[in-house]
């Protein structure tokens with residue numbers, strides 16, 4: 001019979017062997033899917049440039065410890081993020097992607113009689129969940145050039161407003177707020193109203209994150225949560241890591257509606273290694289900036305009106321029914337999205353607008369060619 005240390009040793013050998021095999025095959029497993037029969041997914045804002053190879057290596061090495069619960073990984077990640085955001089660890093709430101941060105905030109504040117102020121079009125995850133709890137959504141149409149109308153948003157706030165939700169850059173328009181205007185707006189919102197700033201795509205903007213993030217305001221304004229995700233710039237969508245930064249008291253209130261959404265052990269490992277690999281992130285950002293600029297230049301060439309996009313996507317006016325355009329694109333094996341999160345009654349304004357995610361240069365060349373062909377342009 002094997003002794004306990006021997007048993008442990010043989011188990012460790014088996015798992016080490018597994019991870020050695022996995023590490024050896026890492027280069028080939030990392031390649032993007034090459035199935036040419038499936039459509040190009042330019043509809044879901046997935047990062048098609050891939051995540052850090054160092055993160056992949058770290059995850060593969062950690063696989064052998066998958067039988068354990070989290071030890072210090074989540075704590076280490078929270079400490080790293082707190083350092084990055086210039087706050088203490090209690091200002092960070094880690095979640096399984098940033099979606100749960102939005103959902104638990106909606107669950108905390110959404111109730112009959114309460115309202116949430118947001119833009120139209122706008123990202124509907126938090127606002128939709130708020131409405132499901134019986135609250136109402138007060139939409140303010142986007143302003144000039146599909147940008148924010150902070151004056152209208154301020155005017156929409158009333159005694160029953162529980163949350164103001166700002167997605168920056170906005171999804172689906174892709175427009176980035178002027179940071180000074182956004183800062184002034186946040187500080188002008190009545191103190192009893194929670195301001196929620198969703199910065200899911202902020203790394204990808206044309207100017208650096210530090211110039212645009214609202215995170216430093218969490219020390220000046222108690223009722224403020226800023227959410228970020230590892231799904232976009234860091235390309236870890238499938239791993240599910242996100243976080244909210246906010247005052248510990250506000251986070252504690254929201255956490256009461258956490259249904260157990262902490263990232264897994266492997267997700268935390270991937271996020272930690274990705275955070276450390278700034279070179280890979282910068283490479284991804286550069287690609288987004290260049291290929292997004294190419295896409296908008298080509299839309300200009302085709303004479304198609306579009307947003308000044310700074311996220312992982314751009315919206316443009318196709319000029320034919322969006323559903324029809326989507327169908328014709330799918331026949332060419334390219335999936336694109338329509339414009340969503342539009343206020344009731346305003347749908348007509350966006351019925352011929354399309355949202356396309358930024359893929360690789362090759363993807364976008366295919367997409368532009370397909371658009372020209374569908375719309376009879378050259």
Ligand SMILES: Cc1ncc(COP(=O)(O)O)c(C=O)c1O
Pocket residue numbers: 045096097098099100123125167171198200201228229230231237241242
């Ligand atoms: C604006 C915005 N916020 C939050 C999310 C949630 O993403 P995740 O849960 O992957 O962080 C998304 C997803 O696409 C998004 O577009």
